Amino acid sequence: MAGTASDSDKIDYDDHPFTVLSVEDSILRLPFYMGEEIADESTDDPRGSGVELSLMDVTTGDRVTYPGRGNRCEHLEIVDLMNSVRPAQTLVDAETLELSPPWKCPRCEQVYNCCSDLEVDEWLQRIIQQTTDTSVRLYLDGSWADSAGLYVIGDGSTERVDLTTDSADESPEPQPKRRREAESDEQTPEVDLTSSNGDDDAPREAIVDLDSDDD
Numbered sequence: 001m002a003g004t005a006s007d008s009d010k011i012d013y014d015d016h017p018f019t020v021l022s023v024e025d026s027i028l029r030l031p032f033y034m035g036e037e038i039a040d041e042s043t044d045d046p047r048g049s050g051v052e053l054s055l056m057d058v059t060t061g062d063r064v065t066y067p068g069r070g071n072r073c074e075h076l077e078i079v080d081l082m083n084s085v086r087p088a089q090t091l092v093d094a095e096t097l098e099l100s101p102p103w104k105c106p107r108c109e110q111v112y113n114c115c116s117d118l119e120v121d122e123w124l125q126r127i128i129q130q131t132t133d134t135s136v137r138l139y140l141d142g143s144w145a146d147s148a149g150l151y152v153i154g155d156g157s158t159e160r161v162d163l164t165t166d167s168a169d170e171s172p173e174p175q176p177k178r179r180r181e182a183e184s185d186e187q188t189p190e191v192d193l194t195s196s197n198g199d200d201d202a203p204r205e206a207i208v209d210l211d212s213d214d215d
Helices: 023-034 081-085 122-130 163-170 174-191 193-214
Strands: 019-021 051-054 067-070 098-104 111-114 118-121 135-138 144-146 149-153 158-161
Touching: 019 023, 019 122, 023 051, 023 122, 067 122, 081 098, 081 118, 118 122
Parallel strands: 019 118
Antiparallel strands: 051 135, 067 118, 098 111, 135 144, 144 149, 149 158
16 A cells, blocks of 8 residues: 655665656657658768757756656656655645645646656667767767767667768869869860961951952
């Protein structure tokens, strides 16, 4: 039977009482947060257009440590669940994780009565641990980017892709430049001003000869 938690029964917030949204589930839910129009938007990037996300708490403006939202929230924006819930709410039941008073999402104002309805986003928590930026760009395939580059999820790890090197290798600039120079050289004989002047002089001499015949 559920009862009121005593001091010894209180849950340690350091081992947070929130539900954990796994990396896989978080990535699968991204199209829902982005909206169909953005998720299906055509782009030259094979990863899609992606979406920008601030890693700062929507209420305090501080960097988030426990990024999350309620399980009925429909927005991508995150709050720091630890800093948002802990100061104002009390866990009144160790089994149901009931909150008193209920917690209201500062972004959408959904009301939640239990900690189990609040989800720490594991994907975003890992990203926050790997970057010092205040915002990142998320892609539907699970990759993400900050000011340092693109990060791709591999087998149990995240690998950074050097975008600077890739762009330099793919650059086709030197080859077209050489082509233009070669084409210019081939056209030079066709624009020979000296030859054109010589051809013009010959007809003028012929006209002078005709005048001489009339005399």
